[in-house]
Amino acid sequence: MTDTHDTDPTCPYCDRAFARESYRDLHLGVDHADRLTDAERERYETAHEQEEQELRLYRYKALGLLVLVYFGFIILYAFSLGAR
Numbered sequence: 001m002t003d004t005h006d007t008d009p010t011c012p013y014c015d016r017a018f019a020r021e022s023y024r025d026l027h028l029g030v031d032h033a034d035r036l037t038d039a040e041r042e043r044y045e046t047a048h049e050q051e052e053q054e055l056r057l058y059r060y061k062a063l064g065l066l067v068l069v070y071f072g073f074i075i076l077y078a079f080s081l082g083a084r
Ligand SMILES: [Zn+2]
Pocket: 011, 012, 013, 014, 015, 016, 027, 028, 031, 032
């Protein structure tokens, strides 16, 4: 059972296929939370933690882009004032 878990990203409970193992692990924790084995719960927590980190990084990038656009417009505005 451990071997199929590691190589085949398909849910052992509902046979749903996933593109990545981490997606399957997240699905297990969300949709089958009441029947997880200890190993599955551990994998879910690892995948969940990893996703949190990726989300945090994404938020920082989005915030950085927003700041760049904001100051870009301020600089454009300053140039438009000087061009008169
Ligand atoms: Zn499932």
